[in-house]
Amino acid sequence: MDLDFSVYSVSGLTKEIKTILESxxxxxxxxxxxxxxxxxxSGHMYFSLKDSDAQISCVVWRSRAAxxxxxxxxxxxxxxxxxxxxxxxxxxxxxxxQKIHPAGIGELQIAFExxxxxxxxxxxxxxxxxxxxxVFPRKIGIVTSPTGxxxxxxxxxxxxxxxxxxxxxxxxxxxGEDAARDIADAIKDxxxxxEVDVLIVGRGGGSLEDLxxxxxxxxxxxxxxxxxxxxxxxxxxxxxxxxxxxxDKRAPTPSAAAEIAVPDRxxxxxxxxxxxFSCFSSINTILFSFREQLRIKLTSYGFRRPADAxxxxxxxxxxxxxxxQKTLDHRMEILRTSLQQIKKHLQxxxxxxxLKRGYAVVTKGPDKRIVRSVxxxxxxxxxxxxxxxxxxxxxxxxxxx
Numbered sequence: 001m002d003l004d005f006s007v008y009s010v011s012g013l014t015k016e017i018k019t020i021l022e023s024x025x026x027x028x029x030x031x032x033x034x035x036x037x038x039x040x041x042s043g044h045m046y047f048s049l050k051d052s053d054a055q056i057s058c059v060v061w062r063s064r065a066a067x068x069x070x071x072x073x074x075x076x077x078x079x080x081x082x083x084x085x086x087x088x089x090x091x092x093x094x095x096x097x098q099k100i101h102p103a104g105i106g107e108l109q110i111a112f113e114x115x116x117x118x119x120x121x122x123x124x125x126x127x128x129x130x131x132x133x134x135v136f137p138r139k140i141g142i143v144t145s146p147t148g149x150x151x152x153x154x155x156x157x158x159x160x161x162x163x164x165x166x167x168x169x170x171x172x173x174x175x176g177e178d179a180a181r182d183i184a185d186a187i188k189d190x191x192x193x194x195e196v197d198v199l200i201v202g203r204g205g206g207s208l209e210d211l212x213x214x215x216x217x218x219x220x221x222x223x224x225x226x227x228x229x230x231x232x233x234x235x236x237x238x239x240x241x242x243x244x245x246x247x248d249k250r251a252p253t254p255s256a257a258a259e260i261a262v263p264d265r266x267x268x269x270x271x272x273x274x275x276x277f278s279c280f281s282s283i284n285t286i287l288f289s290f291r292e293q294l295r296i297k298l299t300s301y302g303f304r305r306p307a308d309a310x311x312x313x314x315x316x317x318x319x320x321x322x323x324x325q326k327t328l329d330h331r332m333e334i335l336r337t338s339l340q341q342i343k344k345h346l347q348x349x350x351x352x353x354x355l356k357r358g359y360a361v362v363t364k365g366p367d368k369r370i371v372r373s374v375x376x377x378x379x380x381x382x383x384x385x386x387x388x389x390x391x392x393x394x395x396x397x398x399x400x401x
Contacts, residue, residue: 010091011088014086014088014091015088017086018085018086018088021084021086021093022083022084022085022086025083025084026083027081027082027083028081028082028083028084028095029079029080029081030049030056030079030080030082030095031077031078031079031080031103032049032050032051032055032056032077032078033049033050033051033075033076033077033078034047034048034049034072034073034074034075034076034077034078035047035048035049035050035055035074035075036048036074037072037073037074039065039071042062043062043065043066044059044060044061044062044065045059045060045065045072045097046058046059047072047074049078049080049095056093056094056095057092057093057094057095058080058082058094058095058097059094059095059096059097060097060100061096064097064098068100069108069110069111070102070110070111070114071114072100076102076110077102077103078100078101078102078103079100079101079102079103080095080097080099080100080101081097081098081099081100081101082095082096082097082098082099083095083096083098084096108208108209108212108215109208111215112208112215112242115215115217115220115242116242116245119217119220119242119245119246120245124220124221124224124245124246125245125246129224130248130249131229131248132229132248133198133229133231133248133249133260133261134197134198134229135263136262136263137165137196137197137198137261137262138165138166138197139165139166139167139168139195139196139197140158140165140166140167140168140196140197140198140199140200140261140262141168141169141170141190141193141196141198141199141200141228142154142167142168142169142170142199142200142201143170143172143183143186143187143190143199143200143201143202144169144171144172144174144200144201144202144203144233144254145171145172145173145174145203146169146171148174148203148204149204149254150202150203150204150233150254151169151254153253153254153255153258154200154233154254154255154257154258155167155258157255157258157259158258158261158262161258161259161262161263161264161265162262162263162264162265163265165262168190168196170186170189170190172185172186173213174202174203174213174214175203175206175210175213176213179213180212180213180214180216180218180219181218183201183213183214183219183222184216184218184219184221184222185222186201187199187201187219187222187223187226187230188222190226190228191225191226191227191228194227196228197228197229198228198229198230198231198261199226199228199229199230199231200230200231200233200251200254200257200258200261201214201223201230201231201232201233201234201243201247202214202231202232202233202234202235202243202251202254202257203233203234203235203254204235204254205235206235211234211235211241214232214234214241214242214243214244215241215242215243216242217242219242219243220242220243220245220246223243223246223247224246229248229249230247230248230249231247231248231249231250231251231257231260231261232244232246232247232249232250232251232257233251233253233254233256233257235253352388355386355387355388356388360385360386360387361385361386362377362383362384362385362386363383363384363386364376364377364381364382364383364384368384371383374399374400374401377396377399378396379396379397379398379399380395380396380397381395381396382394382395382396383395383396
């Protein structure tokens with residue numbers, strides 16, 4: 001007996017299967033291990049979800065892949081949510097994945113670890129890229145919520161420790177969907193402003209979800225690119241964020257960040273007091289040492305010897321001066337005797353002395369020209385005869401040679 005069966009075309013049967021499958025299993029949660037994961041250049045993600053007995057293909061379209069907090073990896077155990085879809089051309093079925101959650105470890109924690117590892121491999125956590133925090137900042141920029149406890153704690157600590165510092169707040173959203181972009185923009189705004197010496201970026205404590213803005217890549221890169229040293233101050237002591245690893249200095253709390261940013265004026269005053277005391281003590285010690293060295297030198301033979309030598313040289317100088325004086329007196333006496341002899345000789349040659357010995361000087365004319373020869377006068381000429389005790393006016397009567 002022949003049975004009456006409907007005959008399907010391949011495409012018709014595939015459509016029938018598609019209708020039955022997709023209508024009976026519109027949305028499902030499926031748990032399994034990721035294998036053969038491929039993140040295509042188109043932005044879509046393809047992988048298989050398997051257990052010990054079977055596997056099923058999965059696809060995450062680009063529009064949904066961009067919103068995932070973490071990237072699935074082969075070998076990772078996950079739970080996916082989506083709808084079963086039949087790919088008619090291949091006659092295969094797959095899950096159109098809308099959500100992925102890690103099985104066991106949280107989704108945010110996986111995203112945190114993946115971003116942390118990627119940035120670490122880029123060198124963004126390396127010490128060589130970290131800038132020193134200035135010791136005495138003049139202006140401090142703060143990026144945080146203007147209404148949270150963090151800004152109050154930071155302000156009070158700064159005013160207590162170093163009241164002269166200027167505080168500039170750039171209010172920022174620190175929690176929620178747009179918080180990461182706002183924090184990154186605030187860091188850039190301070191760098192464009194360029195008149196603060198150090199930045200404190202942070203907020204108070206909270207859950208991993210509350211602190212998530214500081215785990216975003218955009219915040220990490222803004223901190224890394226900052227020309228101003230950044231102190232991260234996110235959460236409480238046990239909380240670590242990506243911002244903490246990238247920042248130039250990590251503070252466990254906002255209050256600790258303020259303590260790192262400025263010195264304590266009381267400690268500075270105490271250090272200065274100790275330095276002054278040390279300086280005075282050192283100066284007194286040095287002066288005492290110099291005085292003692294000087295006393296020893298003054299009483300030493302080596303110091304007295306120059307004084308003795310000077311006394312001897314002084315005595316020798318007196319002897320030389322006395323010898324010089326004697327020599328000079330003797331020389332003066334010789335010169336004085338010689339001078340007397342010259343004087344006597346000159347006096348003997350003086351015309352008056354000659355006249356006294358009976359000689360006379362004959363002159364003539366109004367100009368009293370000396371007559372040196374009988375040829376220089378004429379007979380009957382008047383001449384003057386100078387004797388030792390007077391003059392004679394005579395007239396030449398006769399000339400003889």
